Amino acid sequence: MDTALDRPDPRAILRGGLPDRYLTPDDIAEIFEVPKETVYQWRRKRTGPPGFRIGKHVRYDPADVRAYVTQRKSADQVAA
Template sequence: MSPTTTAQADPRTTLRAGLPDRYLTPDDIAELFEVPLETVYQWRKKRVGPPGFRIGKHLRYDPADVQHYVRERKDAPEAA
């Protein structure tokens, strides 16, 4: 018997196991962090979320930058 794979893996498991080997979309970011898509766009507008970049009219995120953003957030002291 061969192991089966699901079409859509749990995004939190993907983040822990390693992000896909492709640039991520805003939808991917929203799914990974379990936030509404509008939140991702607000982060970008306020420059507080993971850094993204434009390819033509499309917004993309480098998985390495997203992992770095998560590590920084985990290591940052919490505000009182």
């Protein structure tokens, strides 16, 4: 059985390179330290990292998450 203790910390994986799996909404919430409901609100409003559906499940490509963070950092530097 796969438990949270069996998986490495998603934040550490993203710092060290791309994980070898798609990320879940729980992973995104943990990475950005926000409630999972915030992740779902971002998806509804199309303001957060882009996700996609696999059946009834939402998943996030780690490359898209990194690109989203890079874009946000660039936008914040221009605004400052």
